[in-house]
């Protein structure tokens with residue numbers, strides 16, 4: 287899906303979307319989960335993923351790779367497209383069950399991260415918080431950073447799943463959390479008249 291309201295595949299299976307800053311590792315995490323090296327395109331250049339990309343897994347659910355935000359060298363036009371594209375997707379995806387929101391273990395959440403979380407809260411979609419690239423730090427340092435990030439976001443530390451797409455750490459726990467999201471009824475089913 288390249289433009290707000292643009293073409294997207296039929297929503298016949300539950301969907302879970304991956305959100306986060308450019309270069310945080312969304313496409314890498316998606317590949318790690320499905321144990322494929324290059325299903326979603328990974329790059330050292332931030333801003334690689336510019337469309338909403340849909341990956342059907344085992345005819346059971348769909349993982350959705352969202353374009354990243356907060357990349358300073360992004361063009362104004364690209365930047366202006368992010369919000370309508372992502373918000374349009376989130377609001378219209380009838381089968382959306384949850385969003386995996388990624389944060390880099392080495393960085394404090396940015397104002398853009400908080401904006402993205404506010405958008406998810408406004409849409410009402412359940413969010414799974416994931417801290418990634420934990421392989422970049424020692425185990426003890428990574429644990430400290432998770433505590434700090436949880437405090438900055440005012441969430442419980444155990445609401446955050448630490449992962450590394452490089453080593454596969456946290457993969458099993460995240461996969462189980464995603465399966466639980468997929469199997470739960472849509473939060474939208476409470477809406478009246480729909």
Ligand SMILES: Nc1nc2c(ncn2[C@@H]2O[C@H](COP(=O)(O)OP(=O)(O)OP(=O)(O)O)[C@@H](O)[C@H]2O)c(=O)[nH]1
Pocket residue numbers: 306307308309310311312313314315327328329330331332333334335336352353354355418419420421422449450451452453
């Ligand atoms: N060490 C380490 N590197 C990672 C990890 N995850 C991703 N990377 C690297 O980070 C860079 C960006 O990864 P991507 O998966 O393309 O990031 P993205 O969030 O999809 O970026 P956009 O598509 O630009 O929004 C690549 O060089 C990856 O190899 C990780 O867990 N550990």
Ligand SMILES: [Mg+2]
Pocket residue numbers: 312313314327328334335351
């Ligand atoms: Mg990407």
